[in-house]
Amino acid sequence: MDPLKALADAERTPYWLDRPGAPEPSPRLTNDTTADLAVIGGGFSGLWTALMAKERDPSRDVVLLEGKSIGWAASGRNGGFCAASLTHGLLNGLARWPDELPTLERLGQENLDEIEATVERYGIRCSFERTGEMNVATEEWQLEGLREAERAARDLGSEPVYLDRDQVRAEVNSPTYLGALWERDAVAMVDPARLAWGLRDACLRMGVRVFEHTPARSVSDAGERLDVVTPHGTVRARRVALGTGVFPPLLRRLRHFLVPVYDYVLMTEPLPDHKLAEIGWRNRQGIGDSANQFHYYRLTDDNRILWGGYDAVYHNGGLIKDGYDQRDATFEKLARNFFTTFPQLDGVRFTHRWGGVIDTCSRFAAFYGTAYRSRLAYAVGYTGLGVGATRFGANVMLDLLGGESTERTRLRMVRTKPVPFPPEPARSGVIQLTRWSIARADAHEGRRNLWLRTLDAMGLGFDS
Numbered sequence: 001m002d003p004l005k006a007l008a009d010a011e012r013t014p015y016w017l018d019r020p021g022a023p024e025p026s027p028r029l030t031n032d033t034t035a036d037l038a039v040i041g042g043g044f045s046g047l048w049t050a051l052m053a054k055e056r057d058p059s060r061d062v063v064l065l066e067g068k069s070i071g072w073a074a075s076g077r078n079g080g081f082c083a084a085s086l087t088h089g090l091l092n093g094l095a096r097w098p099d100e101l102p103t104l105e106r107l108g109q110e111n112l113d114e115i116e117a118t119v120e121r122y123g124i125r126c127s128f129e130r131t132g133e134m135n136v137a138t139e140e141w142q143l144e145g146l147r148e149a150e151r152a153a154r155d156l157g158s159e160p161v162y163l164d165r166d167q168v169r170a171e172v173n174s175p176t177y178l179g180a181l182w183e184r185d186a187v188a189m190v191d192p193a194r195l196a197w198g199l200r201d202a203c204l205r206m207g208v209r210v211f212e213h214t215p216a217r218s219v220s221d222a223g224e225r226l227d228v229v230t231p232h233g234t235v236r237a238r239r240v241a242l243g244t245g246v247f248p249p250l251l252r253r254l255r256h257f258l259v260p261v262y263d264y265v266l267m268t269e270p271l272p273d274h275k276l277a278e279i280g281w282r283n284r285q286g287i288g289d290s291a292n293q294f295h296y297y298r299l300t301d302d303n304r305i306l307w308g309g310y311d312a313v314y315h316n317g318g319l320i321k322d323g324y325d326q327r328d329a330t331f332e333k334l335a336r337n338f339f340t341t342f343p344q345l346d347g348v349r350f351t352h353r354w355g356g357v358i359d360t361c362s363r364f365a366a367f368y369g370t371a372y373r374s375r376l377a378y379a380v381g382y383t384g385l386g387v388g389a390t391r392f393g394a395n396v397m398l399d400l401l402g403g404e405s406t407e408r409t410r411l412r413m414v415r416t417k418p419v420p421f422p423p424e425p426a427r428s429g430v431i432q433l434t435r436w437s438i439a440r441a442d443a444h445e446g447r448r449n450l451w452l453r454t455l456d457a458m459g460l461g462f463d464s
């Protein structure tokens with residue numbers, strides 16, 4: 001089918017957020033108040049922080065402030081790959097924190113186990129399926145990368161399954177596949193909006209005071225407390241946690257480390273059984289391909305295919321605008337690539353197309369810190385892999401705010417910061433040159449040009 005026809009009726013809104021079950025919004029904050037802890041941001045970072053603050057100490061008075069509605073941003077519109085990795089993948093972790101990696105991997109697995117346990121404990125209906133992730137090679141040069149990832153995983157004691165061309169096609173039938181590495185336990189598929197809404201309900205049940213449509217305009221030092229100023233009321237809080245993702249940070253210093261990168265997604269209509277049978281995919285694992293510009297895709301609980309990724313778009317000047325959530329050139333490219341991957345699905349239509357913005361930092365894994373004499377903590381920079389890792393980041397923030405020295409806060413990954421991006425306009429130039437080089441590397445069997453090799457040597461990069 002002409003990809004344009006397949007897209008013709010697709011709604012321009014995130015599928016996950018466009019369904020029954022969205023909760024009634026909580027009220028706005030309309031008066032001054034106090035709190036032991038004010039959490040700013042109602043995505044996964046803020047929700048996990050508020051919930052676990054209460055779990056650690058039910059008597060703590062916790063307020064959560066969300067500028068729009070719970071989960072509207074990245075947390076409610078992502079691919080729903082909930083990964084154990086805290087380091088944006090094993091190879092990125094190996095390159096940056098080789099000595100710490102066994103600990104980071106263990107903590108990541110524990111974090112994913114605890115997410116699963118939380119989902120069960122609070123009865124959150126978010127279609128949590130621990131089916132793992134299969135990385136597929138679609139070009140010969142990518143096979144070595146899979147072997148490298150397999151060796152690294154085995155060295156760390158896990159047992160990924162390597163599939164050759166015939167084996168992977170028996171698992172999921174695409175004529176483009178040449179091999180695959182399937183990590184069976186390290187990733188779960190979730191319905192992200194329902195996870196966010198379920199965490200909100202859990203917060204409310206634990207007594208967190210949630211205020212939506214309440215943007216925090218500023219944080220300032222008010223002696224014993226920090227003042228968080230919102231349009232219709234100020235929260236005087238003993239501690240503040242920032243889970244504000246990529247949005248203009250309330251702490252100016254974070255601007256140097258974060259850039260907004262747009263990522264785009266399509267959702268198909270539910271596949272009839274006979275169509276799905278042509279692909280196989282009985283084990284329902286998430287799939288990612290292995291080029292630098294990669295697709296990620298997965299089944300939903302009603303057997304749609306979510307198909308996202310490939311273009312990672314930075315708008316010069318680092319602007320964030322609602323209009324950027326739609327990008328027809330990218331949707332058409334995604335649709336074409338979808339039918340190349342699964343020609344058997346000719347005739348299937350897309351029902352939704354959307355984009356969202358990612359908090360990219362130069363090391364791809366979140367960074368952490370404090371301000372205002374350790375009374376404010378932040379965790380940002382998840383670079384497209386924050387569905388699971390935000391819970392770890394939330395625990396780091398709570399440890400830091402409690403003044404506790406823990407296994408988490410002692411990690412080098414937690415104590416160090418990424419290299420900052422240069423200021424604009426150099427920032428745009430550097431990022432666009434890097435994007436161009438990445439696309440060229442993919443078109444030339446993965447060969448990295450001098451610019452990418454220089455960035456690699458400096459431990460820098462651009463990813464989604």
Ligand SMILES: Cc1cc2nc3c(=O)[nH]c(=O)nc-3n(C[C@H](O)[C@H](O)[C@H](O)COP(=O)(O)OP(=O)(O)OC[C@H]3O[C@@H](n4cnc5c(N)ncnc54)[C@H](O)[C@@H]3O)c2cc1C
Nearest residue numbers: 041043044045067075078079080081216245356385386387
């Ligand atoms: C299209 C797309 C696909 C993705 N796919 C995956 C995936 O499959 N797996 C994965 O692990 N990750 C994925 N990600 C990344 C993942 O969604 C994020 O890492 C994660 O959701 C970040 O959560 P967060 O709470 O830090 O940020 P967000 O979800 O962005 O939440 C931040 C919240 O803070 C609020 N806020 C900001 N400033 C203020 C303020 N001043 N006052 C009040 N509120 C404020 C915002 O309104 C927002 O609700 C994807 C992201 C996108 C965009």
